[in-house]
Amino acid sequence: EAQVTQNPRYLITVTGKKLTVTCSQNMNHEYMSWYRQDPGLGLRQIYYSMNVEVTDKGDVPEGYKVSRKEKRNFPLILESPSPNQTSLYFCASRPSGRGPGVFFGPGTRLTVL
Amino acid sequence: LAKTTQPISMDSYEGQEVNITCSHNNIATNDYITWYQQFPSQGPRFIIQGYKTKVTNEVASLFIPADRKSSTLSLPRVSLSDTAVYYCLVGTMNSGYSTLTFGKGTMLLVSP
Numbered sequence: 001e002a003q004v005t006q007n008p009r010y011l012i013t014v015t016g017k018k019l020t021v022t023c024s025q026n027m028n029h030e031y032m033s034w035y036r037q038d039p040g041l042g043l044r045q046i047y048y049s050m051n052v053e054v055t056d057k058g059d060v061p062e063g064y065k066v067s068r069k070e071k072r073n074f075p076l077i078l079e080s081p082s083p084n085q086t087s088l089y090f091c092a093s094r095p096s097g098r099g100p101g102v103f104f105g106p107g108t109r110l111t112v113l
Numbered sequence: 114l115a116k117t118t119q120p121i122s123m124d125s126y127e128g129q130e131v132n133i134t135c136s137h138n139n140i141a142t143n144d145y146i147t148w149y150q151q152f153p154s155q156g157p158r159f160i161i162q163g164y165k166t167k168v169t170n171e172v173a174s175l176f177i178p179a180d181r182k183s184s185t186l187s188l189p190r191v192s193l194s195d196t197a198v199y200y201c202l203v204g205t206m207n208s209g210y211s212t213l214t215f216g217k218g219t220m221l222l223v224s225p
Binding site: 044102104106109 | 162
């Protein structure tokens, strides 16, 4: 089944403890992206990647890192999480040249205490 | 990126046709219009995209007038399961659609 998967789906952690949220897609998509969704603020893009080894900042990149060493994987790294990073995170992907329609993962609900 | 404006919420009843209009006065020549649906705590789901005139798929229709300053998502005969937030986005082909800006969307509530 064609899909975008994220792990973990739920995570409670403490301030300063490094964590990684994994994202994987099995559709051979070139483009991948991370979003966070917060009440009243909607969906905001954190980082995106147009292809392997090509990443760029979105609207809210502060406090996050990403890497794209393989086409299928696009992990989101929080080196020192803080409570203001408590949010619902979505990974997304799409093939290049197919317009703006993207496929979203199921989401990761992160709580930083 | 062109800004979009949608109604905050809409109400409907099962079996009715629902039309959600989105305003995008500053749309650029190469911009496409895309609509997404989102259920609570789930990722947005791509519904339909178009450039001009009318596009129809198995889920919805998208009407775009000649000036392209607005678009209307039409959902035929809605059911309770269509209750969701609907987002209108305008994306620029020139940037490879690298950034997608989601607005606040329209909360559609379908009642029995």
